[in-house]
Amino acid sequence: MTALESAWSAVGGDAALLGQVSPVVREGALVARLPVREAARACVGACALAAAEAGARRAGRAEVPRVLLDDGAVATAFVSERHLLVDGRAPVWFAPLSRFWQAADGWVRTHANYPHHRAALLAALGVPGEDPDAVAAAVAERPAREVEDAVYAAGGLAVALRGPEEWAAHEQAAQVARRPLIVRERTAPAGARALPSLDGTPLLPAAGVRVLDLTRVIAGPVATRTLALLGADVLRLDPPRLPELTDQHTDTGFGKRSALLDAAVDRRAFEELLSAADVVVTGYRPGALDRLGLSARALAERRPGLIVAELSAWGAYGPWGGRRGFDSLVQVATGIAVTEGSAERPGALPAQALDHGTGYLLAAAVLRALTERGEDGHGSRVEVSLARTAHWLTQEVAPGPAGDAVYDAPDAWLAERDSARGRLRYALPPVAFEGGPHDWARPPGVWGADPAAWR
Template structure:
């Protein structure tokens, strides 16, 4: 197998693109374009996009969204813009026309970045963080825990020597008696989730890494109304970032089939938010019949998106090189929490924990010292749109002179590094008041009546909503449409 080494995002941000011609886009305000918007140029460069297409992008809508001391709004709109432009580019390749204009609305972006908060199921809001998830005082600082899944809660309590019926008050008292790092390491050893709140460090992670593997010719794509129509995506992701990526590919026409183990629980409310446009099945890869079904799916897949810890799927023969050897020309996109190198590479993590461990919680702390949070799970959502953008760009690249399989790597820590060190905050904001109503819709589903955020992906002639609502988690057949 011929390989090229990983190509990371350059350490220094890209230079801003040349300003657009008058009457096009210009500046970086609410109605301006990406011509001088460095974060959009950086995100587009990271996914391998040609700089000459940046003048197709413009922004509109209120600037006063996703307010934070960190440049969350710029990150959010840049990732959506890069994804929208990648979709527009692939659409143009398929129909032979020019790349359509991309017009990203910052109100739509802000609404989508907190889609889980807007979701209503027959009028019921989703439950947020569980009682044992959050910031807690330790003997020498703060620690952030994550125990939304029952098995994580059981492991966390066991790591601290506490019984399953422990009350939150007793839990808090136990944490106050120990150092934050000791809590963190005890949790890690037990397979639980707790991270000491850390100051911003010097280490950085690349936003995206990519390599080209083999030289397999790409399957021709006929003209179609949507850029990803006819493409098959195996979705091996959970929680938010990966499902946002595959939800976006489904919006753009891909046949997305999510596969979960029957032995791992899932929050069906979360699936109601991220399952739009997709189907979902459960396969036990240790079972011969289920394994055969998976191999049949892989044999004609175009893309595999994986969101498990590095090495977690290797024992099932699902390491990237193994997948690419069995399916030359495949695009494999991998997501992890803490980056692909270093002592934390194999650790579990979620957006909230990465915020704590990379200095974001400290940078957004309140005046009394309590750690802060971003106004959205921006690492999750932003990384999700970057994954979708990179997959779409790889599909175009394969068909425009750069054939061969792709191995793409992303991490929440990489997106955090970009937010903290790679994007310059803007001085002040402009625009009128923001309300989410224009970017919310209602639809029926097997879960009940859903009120949900509309997708923020926006290019001329593109889809404005998903073709199907989320089905019940794990109930679809393990076959392509």
């Protein structure tokens, strides 16, 4: 089974539609020891095919449009954050304390881009200021697993480097491996708004779909950015107390609106938004939304016909089910950093491919759930995790054949436009099919500047 066949099967797609995909395979795209190019192509291909299928069904067409799947577009989009320029300025994506550190018996990688995570890291290490030398000295005195446990206990993020065999022996790895790439459950029917049939150009499979976006960082926002490309009204909600990285929001904010709302305080406003939503996408640490009655099962019971899509780093189960995580940390825990480098000098994938790949898989699962709901009225719950995508990449995706084209520059897949943030250079979306959109209808706005209301 090819990677695309695997991804398409994981979202419940009809294998007969795979013939509609026309790939352009390029050498030099996402070069790595692991088959990153093949995995990335599969994630985007499954999403584009799900979009083409959904568009055809809503437009009453017998034939699904052909999917245009180019490694150049995929490779460029998988590092979209690196291509972003704001008035000519390149953002800095990792803070000084987000990096590898040499511990007493190995390596530790930390993530401290957000102020609260940075404060927790420093508190756990007993370092009073943000001095990298002091952090290095504190980590060097302790075993890597001890640093991991101490930082997580303090509310921060640090992961000890593990090789593939070490991760395979971990209980979390065993639980991850037992799950499908995408967990899909049908839920109760009724209560869903009927979506109108489509006409006109471009074909927008998600036109009229209301998506409540409760995600942060990359994977979730990539999924909802893709749904916005395809016509959905995506409203991202953030609690005012949590800071956001402005450039990160800009990169993943195309096509969306952004509002600030504390669901625990202004519950009536939140419930009004929820009552009219077709899709809810969540990306917070498992259990974080349960106290508000926003677990997937609670939402499905309250809103029959709703599609709930859940994203987590490690999976919402097992000993690490309640842990926070990011792509860079999952690479370190699951053996990828050793595979791409060594135990003595850990490496990394050529992109935050777990984030981007999982984001496109999540969007694909939502699109297929919308198609199924249009047929029988049932809602759906879908669940993905970065760790399960890592397992798929390392254990299930095979290298593909050499390409008949070359990827040597991203220029053909970059564009510029003005925005409220200034003049932007950005990566174009890789999800493409005949008659579909080629760019987002609107540039990203200012974080939190929109009203918390549907259009």
